[in-house]
Amino acid sequence: xxxxxxxxxxxxxxxxxxxxxxxxxxxxxxxxxxxxxxxxxxxxxxxxxxxxxxxxxxxxxxxxxxxxxxxxxxxxxxxxxxxxxxxxxxxxxxxxxxxxxxxxxxxxxxxxxxxxxxxxxxxxxxxxxxxxxxxxxxxxxxxxxxxxxxxxxxxxxxxxxxxxxxxxxxxxxxxxxxxxxxxxxxxxxxxxxxxxxxxxxxxxxxxxxxxxxxxxxxxxxxxxxxxxxxxxxxxxxxxxxxxxxxxxxxxxxxxxxxxxxxxxxxxxxxxxxxxxxxxxxxxxxxxxxxxxxxxxxxxxxxxxxxxxxxxxxxxxxxxxxxxxxxxxxxxxxxxxxxxxxxxxxxxxxxxxxxxxxxxxxxxxxxxxxxxxxxxxxxxxxxxxxxxxxxxxxxxxxxxxxxxxxxxxxxxxxxxxxxxxxxxxxxxxxxxxxxxxxxxxxxxxxxxxxxxxxxxxxxxxxxxxxxxxxxxxxxxxxxxxxxxxxxxxxxxxxxxxxxxxxxxxxxxxxxxxxxxxxxxxxxxxxxxxxxxxxxxxxxxxxxxxxxxxxxxxxxxxxxxxxxxxxxxxxxxxxxxxxxxxxxxxxxxxxxxxxxxxxxxxxxxxxxxxxxxxxxxxxxxxxxxxxxxxxxxxxxxxxxxxxxxxxxxxxxxxxxxxxxxxxxxxxxxxxxxxxxxxxxxxxxxxxxxxxxxxxxxxxxxxxxxxxxxxxxxxxxxxxxxx
Numbered sequence: 001x002x003x004x005x006x007x008x009x010x011x012x013x014x015x016x017x018x019x020x021x022x023x024x025x026x027x028x029x030x031x032x033x034x035x036x037x038x039x040x041x042x043x044x045x046x047x048x049x050x051x052x053x054x055x056x057x058x059x060x061x062x063x064x065x066x067x068x069x070x071x072x073x074x075x076x077x078x079x080x081x082x083x084x085x086x087x088x089x090x091x092x093x094x095x096x097x098x099x100x101x102x103x104x105x106x107x108x109x110x111x112x113x114x115x116x117x118x119x120x121x122x123x124x125x126x127x128x129x130x131x132x133x134x135x136x137x138x139x140x141x142x143x144x145x146x147x148x149x150x151x152x153x154x155x156x157x158x159x160x161x162x163x164x165x166x167x168x169x170x171x172x173x174x175x176x177x178x179x180x181x182x183x184x185x186x187x188x189x190x191x192x193x194x195x196x197x198x199x200x201x202x203x204x205x206x207x208x209x210x211x212x213x214x215x216x217x218x219x220x221x222x223x224x225x226x227x228x229x230x231x232x233x234x235x236x237x238x239x240x241x242x243x244x245x246x247x248x249x250x251x252x253x254x255x256x257x258x259x260x261x262x263x264x265x266x267x268x269x270x271x272x273x274x275x276x277x278x279x280x281x282x283x284x285x286x287x288x289x290x291x292x293x294x295x296x297x298x299x300x301x302x303x304x305x306x307x308x309x310x311x312x313x314x315x316x317x318x319x320x321x322x323x324x325x326x327x328x329x330x331x332x333x334x335x336x337x338x339x340x341x342x343x344x345x346x347x348x349x350x351x352x353x354x355x356x357x358x359x360x361x362x363x364x365x366x367x368x369x370x371x372x373x374x375x376x377x378x379x380x381x382x383x384x385x386x387x388x389x390x391x392x393x394x395x396x397x398x399x400x401x402x403x404x405x406x407x408x409x410x411x412x413x414x415x416x417x418x419x420x421x422x423x424x425x426x427x428x429x430x431x432x433x434x435x436x437x438x439x440x441x442x443x444x445x446x447x448x449x450x451x452x453x454x455x456x457x458x459x460x461x462x463x464x465x466x467x468x469x470x471x472x473x474x475x476x477x478x479x480x481x482x483x484x485x486x487x488x489x490x491x492x493x494x495x496x497x498x499x500x501x502x503x504x505x506x507x508x509x510x511x512x513x514x515x516x517x518x519x520x521x522x523x524x525x526x527x528x529x530x531x532x533x534x535x536x537x538x539x540x541x542x543x544x545x546x547x548x549x550x551x552x553x554x555x556x557x558x559x560x561x562x563x564x565x566x567x568x569x570x571x572x573x574x575x576x577x578x579x580x581x582x583x584x585x586x587x588x589x590x591x592x593x594x595x596x597x598x599x600x601x602x603x604x605x606x607x608x609x610x611x612x613x614x615x616x617x618x619x620x621x622x623x624x625x626x627x628x629x630x631x632x633x634x635x636x637x638x639x640x641x642x643x644x645x646x647x648x649x650x651x652x653x654x655x656x657x658x659x660x661x662x663x664x665x666x667x668x669x670x671x672x673x674x675x676x677x678x679x680x681x682x683x684x685x686x687x688x689x690x691x692x693x694x695x696x697x698x699x700x701x702x703x704x705x706x707x708x709x710x711x712x713x714x715x716x717x718x719x720x
Contacts, residue, residue, distance in 0.1 A: 005061055008050065008287070009273030010043060010079070011087070012067035014516050015107030015137060015482075016222065017042045020270040021054055028054055032266045036484050037519045037528065039069040040297055047077065047290045058289035064273035068109065069519065076296050078288030080277075085125045087272030089113055092218060094275045096262070101213035103203055103234075104220035104268065107136045108516055112207040126207045136223045137512075139230075141478050142178050142195055146188050153192065158229035159236070161193035162631050164645060174198065175474075179352055179406075179447060180676075182377060186631055186647055196233040199223075204237060212245055213238060215258035225265040235259050301522035302499075308521070309499045313530055313571050320495065327570050333590025338367045338392065343399040345608075346616075347601025348385060348417075349426065349594070350374075350407030353446030353474055354562055355381040356594045357389055360601040362399070364433070368392055369594045371562075378407030379627055379649075382415055390619035401616045402604035404596050410675060414625070414651060416617035418608055426599030428452050428459050431558045433602055435587060439554020442573070443595065444540060444563040446474045451545040453553055465544030473563035475508055476532055479515065483525035490529055494568035497530035505538040533568040537576035550580035557586045562593040627651035631676075639681040646682055649673045 006028065011018040017035050021028045029050070035042040050056035056063075058078075065074035066087040074081045088111065092099055102113040114124040143153045164186060166177045174195070181191050204213070217238060223230055239255035241247075249258060264271070277285060314320040338344070338359070344367060345360040357370040370388050374381050400418045403411050404426040412420040427450060431441040436457060443450040449472055453461035465472075480490050501518040504511060515528055523531075541547050557577055564570055570588055577584050591598050608614075630648045637644045652670045674683050680697070 006054070006056060007274050007277045008056060008061065008063045009087075009270035009277070010046060010063060010065050010067075010070070011267070011269035011273070012039050012043060012065060012069035012073060013107050013269075014068050014109070014519070016266075017046065017067075018267055018270045019046050019050070020267050020274060021050060021056070022274050030264075030267055030270070036482075037523075037525050039519060040073055040293065040301070040522060043073050043077070044290055044293050044297065047293070051290070056287065058287050061287045062277055062285040063287045064277045064285045066269045066273050068516065072521065073293065076292040077290065078286055080280075080285035082273050082276055084109075084269060085111055085113065085127060087269045087276065088220065089115075089123055089125070089272065090275040091268040091272035095271070096216070096218055096260075099216045099218045101216075102218045102220060103207075103213075103224065105136060105199070105203075105223045106221050108512075110135055110203060110207060112203065112213075114211055114213070124211070126209060136221070137482070138174065139195060139199065139223055139227070140482075142174055143192070144478065144481055145175055145178055145474075146182070146191060148188060148192060154226045154228065156189060156192045156227075156229050158193045158196045158232035161190045163197050164190060164194040164631065166191070166194045166198040175447075186629060190631065193229060193233075196227070196229045199230060200233040200237050204241070212241065212247065214247060215242070215249060215253075215255075217259045219259065219261045220265045220268050222266055225261055231259075231261055296522075304521065305499045305501075305523065305527075309501050309523075309527075310534075312498045312500055313495060313534060313568060313575075323571055323574070324567070327574070327588055328567055333366060335369065336361065336365045336367055342367070342397060344393055344397055345399050345601045345605040346389060346393070346401045347426075347597040347599065347604060348382075348401070348403045348405075348411075348415075349596030349600060350378050350381055350385075350403065350405040350411060351446055351562075351596065352406055352448070353477075354593070355385045356597040357385050358591070358594050358597040358601050359389065359393060360598070360605055362605070364602060364605060366591065366598065369591065369597070371593050378410055379414065379625070379651075381407065382411050383622055383625060386415070386619055386622045390623070393619075395616070395618045395620075398614055398616050400604040400608045400612055400614050402600040404600040410649070410673060413671075413673065414627075415622060416615040418612070418615050419604055421600045421603045423596060424450065424452065424459065424462055426596045426603065427560060428454070428599070429602050430591065430595040430599035431560060431589060432457055433598070434589065435556065435558055437556060438558045438587075439556045441558045441560055442540065444472060444536075444559075444561040444569070446477075446562065447472055449540050449544040450561075451541070451547065451553075463545040463547070473561070473566075475511075476529075476536070476563065476566070476569070479512075479532060480529060483529070485525060485529065491566045491568040493526045494530040494533050495571075497524075497527040500527050500531040500534055503528075503531045503535045505535055506543050511535075511539075530568065533566070533572045536569055537573050540573075541576070550577060550584075553581075555581060555584055557584060558589055559586065560589045560592045560595040564588055564592045625651060637677065637682045637684075639684060640679075644677055644682055646674055646676045649675060 007022045009020045015034060016032060017039065018032045020030045031046070033042065047056065063077055063079040064082055065079045066082045066084050070081055088102065088104055092102055092113070100115050104111045109127065111125065111127045116122050140150065143150065164181055167174045178191055219231065219234060235256055238259055242249065242255065249255070343362060347358045347360065349356040351374065353374050355372050355374055359367045361367055370385060372385065401415060402419045402421055403415065403417045404421040404423055408420040411417065427443050428441060431438055439454055441452040441454065449465040451463040452459050476490065477487055480487065485493055501523045504514045518528055541550060547553055559570060559573055574586050577586055589595050628650050631645060635646045635648050637646050650670050650672050677683055
């Protein structure tokens, strides 16, 4: 290598870009930045800076690229492409030759490398890139769900907290697990610690394939460097693993000393490019300048997009204007001013991502409504929501309170609600109240998708997708947040795209991988969001609902759920339904976000009537509610071999009366609710109750026998 030649390694990752510039004297400069899907633009910015500040020169210096987004960019700058694992391994061998095991956690992939042997060391590489489970994006997405800022997440600990089961094999299942823990009132700190536990277990269970990671260990990548709790989880599990498998630690050193996180853990891909460049002679990776990359950004990528993609969500200005005129009114339906002292029916919907309430008159007129993002804990959501209602309504005005949504069972007794309404019933009631001739209700919420087929004013068939986030509002919102786009701006940003990528219908994990692939091809955030809106109807109707023939659903469709507040989603839905049912009549429920709360209020008004005596505890009692949740060894259910990790929620509320939920004596005024139980036995604390519960289960089995089991017993009965 010439003395005046510089080498540059650029790592174009799925969420960040890094570069390292070296001369004969060592590292000249390095940088680490998020690119917000603008990978090529970030590389161009890097090159301009390096040319202007450090004299990176075409025809003299060499540039080597690595990373998931480098394939299309490297040739444009004359750079040589290096496979990611090869680059990381080269840097480890050069800078940490005694290391035996490496775990690198990136934005959307994970890598483990085993080194063995002496001078000629062999490598075994295992990589996960098809699913985001256990990666940096997976951790960030779950933290956003928990409403934990990234700077706070970095300081959160692992040690000392009760751990819960959180899946890391699939980001969607992990989100569902975190959501269930939130429902149960588990502390956010415990869920985050459980998340760190899940990530490390995923690495050790899936990416080691039974091999033992031997010391020394190197932890690389942003999550391993920035997250204190993740480092603690690694040290605990590796230390325990070495003790269980009899691994002898060198020179009596402690596990903490043998598990290292270097200060430059972010740059090993770029550093590896430098090491490989030093081994190669000639013109490999000779820098050609930034002109071709500038041409690609200005012209080339747009040509390719026109060939590979499809047109945007609208054909011309006239079509878009007509759509906006019909569907673009103010969110929320008409409301009649509340009269002084008027009695009201309050319906509350505690959803997975939002909390909503509607106050209804005795004549079923909407008087006022409330819509707020969830705080993650259903009890805190209830305190905040009832606090807002209390600004307009007094205790004596409340005729009845009804609750629905995932938090209904927990909150019914805490709030003193008069009835808890199943979500399907609430949403169907709200839809049929305004559109009694409807044939189908499509409700797209934050975490689930509900399709209700109607006949003669009743639900005749029902489809629910609650296990996969593909097609729901939280997935769309999560992608937008990764791009730095606020929720309120998604529709306008999607409408701004004149061409959109063709995304794949189906599993949210595969869809997330598809998004990354489209980023590599140059598709920008606005275009990807438009593509997600365009594919959402396929995921809702075909993937989630299994309705390949929409004509069987009827002709009149109601769109409900908070996701249909997004006009870009409504546009995609209208176009899709009319492509299958040309004469379809499609309406957006005027209270689409509050439909569940409206339905709950309607059920309360219908079943209880204005003369009913409400159980509602009062706004002040809920505002001053004190509660604590406990999940520990003492709360584990011991009545069967499952040993479910239950949560005890104890609360004190002024005026609380009636039979306590707990047989165990509590302090005066305190009551207990048990959640996270998977069967009726989990509600038991006192051993004396077990027999009563078992007798009841046996009675039900006798009265309602399992016919299939009876047939099986008769068919295979031994004959004499």
